[in-house]
Amino acid sequence: MEKKLNVKLLKYTPIPANIVATAARLCYSKSEINDLLEKMTDDKCEELLKKLIDLGHESPLEHAYFTFGIEGISRACSHQLVRHRIASYSQQSQRYVDSKEFNYIIPPSIKKDEDLTKEYEEMMIKIGEIYEKLKEIAPKEDARFILPNACETKIIVTMNARSLKNFFHHRICKRAQWEIQAMAREMLKECKLVAPTLFANMGAPCTSEGICPEGEMNCGLWLNMPNAMIKYKGKIMNKEEYKNVKGN
Ligand SMILES: Cc1cc2nc3c(=O)[nH]c(=O)nc-3n(C[C@H](O)[C@H](O)[C@H](O)COP(=O)(O)OP(=O)(O)OC[C@H]3O[C@@H](n4cnc5c(N)ncnc54)[C@H](O)[C@@H]3O)c2cc1C
Numbered sequence: 001m002e003k004k005l006n007v008k009l010l011k012y013t014p015i016p017a018n019i020v021a022t023a024a025r026l027c028y029s030k031s032e033i034n035d036l037l038e039k040m041t042d043d044k045c046e047e048l049l050k051k052l053i054d055l056g057h058e059s060p061l062e063h064a065y066f067t068f069g070i071e072g073i074s075r076a077c078s079h080q081l082v083r084h085r086i087a088s089y090s091q092q093s094q095r096y097v098d099s100k101e102f103n104y105i106i107p108p109s110i111k112k113d114e115d116l117t118k119e120y121e122e123m124m125i126k127i128g129e130i131y132e133k134l135k136e137i138a139p140k141e142d143a144r145f146i147l148p149n150a151c152e153t154k155i156i157v158t159m160n161a162r163s164l165k166n167f168f169h170h171r172i173c174k175r176a177q178w179e180i181q182a183m184a185r186e187m188l189k190e191c192k193l194v195a196p197t198l199f200a201n202m203g204a205p206c207t208s209e210g211i212c213p214e215g216e217m218n219c220g221l222w223l224n225m226p227n228a229m230i231k232y233k234g235k236i237m238n239k240e241e242y243k244n245v246k247g248n
Contacts (some may be wrong), residue, residue: 001122003072003103003152005179007186009194010156016064017198021045023060024052027153046197053201061162068157068187076149077179080171086163089169091155095141101128103152105179114144124150164191165202173204174219211236 013019022036025048029036052060073081082089104124111117127146134143159167164187170176171184191199206212212222212230222228229236232245 001103002106005073005182006069006071007183007190008069009066009187009190010069011067012191013064013066016066016138016161016195017045017049019063020052020060020198021048023063024048024057027060032073042197046200049197050201058165061165061198062160064161064195065158066161066164066191068190069154069181070157070183071154072103072105072152073155073183074149074179075147075151075153077105077177077183078153078155079149080177080180081157081183082157084159084163084167086159086166090154092153094144094147097130098140099131099144099147099151102131102147104122104148104150105152106150107178114131124148131151140219161195161198164188164199169205169208173206173214175214175217175220 012086018037018040022033022040025031025040026033026034031039039187039188043203052058070081078091082091083147087245102124106117106120127148131146133144133147168184168188171180172188173183176184188199191202201208206222206225206228210225210228212218212228215232218230218232222230223239227238229238230242231237232242
């Protein structure tokens with residue numbers, strides 16, 4: 001059966017923005033920790049967080065943790081997710097959990113074609129039948145070799161805010177694959193609901209830093225953003241300079 005993306009923020013460090021701002025403040029203050037925490041106003045917190053990001057002093061962001069429950073993603077997507085090493089993961093196992101009548105993801109580009117989508121779904125059923133036959137002669141851990149990248153998986157992910165910043169930087173960018181991009185956008189949405197100040201300026205580099213690092217492979221979105229720049233052939237350029245170099 002086809003499955004859809006479902007992202008839920010399960011747990012997070014209480015008052016995450018304040019904890020990060022207090023940790024940052026502590027580095028430069030003689031005060032007692034409790035005093036720092038109690039005197040941390042929203043304005044001060046916002047100002048400190050902005051300063052941290054501007055200075056690239058990101059280690060205080062590591063004090064805030066966020067745990068997500070993610071369902072309805074493909075194994076193709078989870079493989080990309082787990083490349084982010086500064087995180088903790090628990091993923092449903094294909095060795096222990098039976099994949100009889102497994103769920104799967106259908107990419108929107110395929111879904112547009114009704115006939116091919118039907119063939120795709122028939123193939124999923126066929127694979128499921130062969131999986132069942134393989135299980136008669138082999139353990140689940142071997143029968144699963146027939147399963148596709150499309151297979152749905154479930155995963156619980158914990159990342160700190162610094163790692164999330166890096167994750168959003170790479171995966172909210174239009175150049176990221178559509179499925180992990182959609183998942184990252186949902187994760188950022190959840191984070192912004194509970195810690196708007198902390199996550200205010202996180203996302204793709206064009207929106208968060210005003211610079212697209214994608215050079216030749218840029219998606220063009222930055223061209224519509226006021227004052228945005230691009231890193232192109234090793235140089236940071238504004239729109240005019242870029243257009244002159246590109247010759248249009
Ligand atoms: C658009 C896109 C295309 C991609 N294409 C490919 C591809 O074709 N093939 C492929 O293999 N991967 C590909 N990747 C994955 C990419 O190379 C990274 O593995 C992934 O994005 C995780 O990023 P990260 O290492 O910054 O994250 P994390 O592993 O979470 O690391 C965070 C940061 O910690 C530091 N760090 C972590 N571990 C080390 C270490 N061992 N040594 C030094 N510093 C460390 C680095 O500063 C790193 O940026 C792609 C990613 C994107 C976004």
